[in-house]
Amino acid sequence: REERGEEPSTVGKEGGDSAEREVEVEKFCDNVRWFHTFNRKTKLDRSHYRHMHEVSCGARLTNLGKSDGEKRLALRVTIQGESFMYHQIRHMVGLMIAAYRNMVPTNFISAVLSAPANVSLPFAPAHTLVLKDLNFLPFAREDFKNRDEDDKLEMTPAGKEIQQAFEVEQMLPALGSFVDHEDWSTFEEELKEWHGNLPEEQVAKFLATHETWSAALAKRKRERERGEMKERKELKE
Template identity: 30%
Template sequence: MQKNPGAKTIEGDLEEALFHAGAVPEQDRGCPKRFDWARSARTDKGVSAVGQVVSGRFYVDPPGLVQRLNSILPPQIRIFGYKRVTASFNAKKFCDRRRYVYLIPVFALDPSCHRDRESVLASLGSENELVKCLECSERGRKVEGIMGKRNFDSKIGLDVGKLESGISSNNQDAGTTEEKIKDFSLGANNGGFDIEKTEEDEVLVQDVNQEEVKAIKKSDFRYGEEERERFNRVLQYYQGTHNFHNFTTRTKAEDPAARRYIISFDAKTTVNVEGIEFVKCEVIGQSFMLHQIRKMIGLAVAIMRNIAPESLIETAFRQDVDINVPMAPEVGLYLDECFFSSYNQKWKDSHEELSMQTYAEEAEDFKMQYIYSHIASTEHKEGVVALWLHSLNYRNYPDLRFINNNVNNDVESLGIEAKDGEK
């Protein structure tokens, strides 16, 4: 949900739809600043949204603005509705909390699932011997047909399908003449590019011998009480105000913007979509930096897979330490809701409450139809998370190797790069 010169974006499609629906006059077309355009949150390519909110000065007559907009927009981009707000309202500035959800497959938390080749070789002969993953080829590609619902075949070609792109909504009529400020609640499923399948992408799967049969069997790993308690304990390290300079890019530790406040982070429930069980990780914060949530999930998964110690999170908050933190794939992340608590409290006597409660049922339907199905189908077709797990090793992330629970020790003893003059 941000414009990118030369690229097709949801924000660009929405601006055009507003013009064609009569909400924006000809002289303001392509100039969002003229009608005070603002969005409550930005979402990068591949990241979806359900509770996005935008604001601006729009013409709403004749009645039926929401229907007109939805008739113009593609089905993956829907408008839930709009509400009148104060003249000074700005969707970004007045948003005091944002909730994001990351759907991580349960198998990603299984230490024995989708291990890298080095770990498999190192485990040979031990009590906890690992087996080669038959789902993923040595060339870093998803091999379909080995696990799940697909039938095993001797020759299996990759099916790297077309990623979806979009947003979702409500059919609620608009009314009155030109309004000073309107805010729209949106749902969005981002992405959008094609990958052609070539002969080189085809992978030959040889007959499975007895040693490899155990690799095909489903793991006994379950997201039970013990695993749930541990994962939530790990995620709670992020709560509070911390320096997240190691969980983003292009932001230095000395920059005040690196300090962010996380209100809550938990993973209490699971959801089954197209045969894949996902853990629903919900994080609420005032604001987030680029890649911050994906990196928080990435390190938490590494800890659950016993690749990194829990103490590494607190070490990563240190201003004098630089750590290469793994970043989870973008496909599982979506913006769930934007909150305007202070605004609602201040203007409760004269304006409607800004929340997703009015559109809760439609938003849930949209999640299942577009976002959840997209996340699951992408994992089935491309194995995005599975392949990422293969890269989650000490060769790619050497900073995960050290085990030291005393974060006050000298940084040199941690095996992590210390900044100049800060040893």
């Protein structure tokens, strides 16, 4: 570790101008920080969160089938959600690759997603990222708040057949050429560098901090639920 220039985690102050109070930040390494306190600029609200409904990985390799007949096998990762942030999926895929290669433990993913965490993540190339499908709710009407959740715009069966044919005949072969793009080689080098800047000891401390925070969060949630149950019981009486 000494050869890699590892330094112990440090807790320092950031910010503190006339409009904002200082925040307490623990720096585990260059890529990993943890906010112990927040101010107005660093505190997260609902606008910072995105809903991921499903993340799945294919059980079999997909042949991207280049036009020259040569096989290009790839693993399909499907992410279903709403209101994605800029570059969000590329960071998610980069972190998935790092976890798959055992560069980080799987619980590192949960820690990264917690509110106090501030982590620089691997940045996967965009060349094989495809917007596969969209679902739209109906346009707003007077009874919009009382709408049926199943009342949404859907592609016709004929349209779905056209879409599937386009995917097999046009899209997959085109993606095959992108697998060989030089940006993937660049990503491999950047991923190695990113991993090299994550000392195992500091990652372990980061995960321990997240575990303590998660336990405290769960405790507060249980206490809040007990308080709400008590209030409802008193109202009934």
